[in-house]
Amino acid sequence: MDATTSEFFSEQFAEAKLDSKLSRSETEARWIAEQIPGERILDLGCGRGRVAIPLASMGKSVTGLDSNPDYLEVARKRSAEAGVEIDWRCMSDTELEDESRFDGVISLFTSFGYHSDAVNREVLARVARSLRPQGVLVLEIQNRDAPRTFEESVSEEITSSGQRIEKRYVFDPRTSRRFMTFSYHERDRSHGVGSLDYRLYSVHEMLGLLEEAGFEKMELHGNARGLAYDPLGEHVVYMGSKR
Incomplete structure (x- = not known):
């Protein structure tokens, strides 16, 4: 994580923008668990474990990846308090390994888009390679057209x-x-x-990038709690499976 990113994603940011969403974490985790039938889930940009921990409490085998070591330290403490085991990894999405082992990858709260267009495209390709065939991607980002x-x-x-x-x-x-x-x-x-x-992407741009990365059967939702897609809504959740 570079100095600029580290400076922005501070303790103050976590308190204001991450922990303030804790009340909806269980609902989001339940909806995600319904969309991903398999057990092995990668939470890309997991932060302090807001959704990863309730997913693990539901019996999922969760890997949490984030480039912020301070956030992961809090996540480890919280998962220990919750009595669940999670594979926490401190690394960037640009370092995601080609494991082809996950049943699902989730990326919530606009954790995608912080690089150049070329690198963002490479991140999606890495996500696809990390999934098993027919593995599910749940990607939530801000809607450019809101x-x-x-x-x-x-x-x-x-x-x-x-x-x-x-x-x-x-x-x-x-x-x-x-x-x-x-x-x-x-x-x-x-x-x-x-x-x-x-970077904010329009729906047609994002669908094109996901198809290019190897995803199909795309669905659009309004948030990670099952809200219907609204073309002018603040967020879009893209859900599809690896070809």
Whole structure:
């Protein structure tokens, strides 16, 4: 994980954007388990184990991959507390091995798209190679065509610990990349700024990339809890099987 990525995916980000989603983790894990009939699941960009741990509690054999060692340290503690064993791996999605062993790969909460177009394409190819034939991919990303994508926005959020976060999003239509900057404040004092950008794909672009990578029988959903696909919705879940 490079310095820029490490700076952005901080403890403050985890508290504000990852742990705030813990209440829906069980529901997402149940829906995912229904979509992937096999036992061996790779959680790509697993963070602090928000979905990997409930999947393991359901009897799945889970591998959690993330490039952030601090997040994985928390994930190990949480899985030990939950009494489940998970194969935690600290590595980038660009280092994913060609194992051809997983029954399913999941990538949630827009964990895909942080590289150049060429490298993003290679990541999808690596994902396909890591799956057994007919293995299932569940990929959730932000919808490029959602109206709010094109709006430059500045907002504030107060975390459970009382921390104030100023969030700024800017979309560049020339590159289809979204730039985000999070500024963290506590007691009116700034204590950290993180910036990052990622590629947003339209549905037709993403379907083309997935077909190129070796996926078929694609389905579209609105989130990882089974919501129906909405062309203008904030997220799209792409689900398909390896040819």
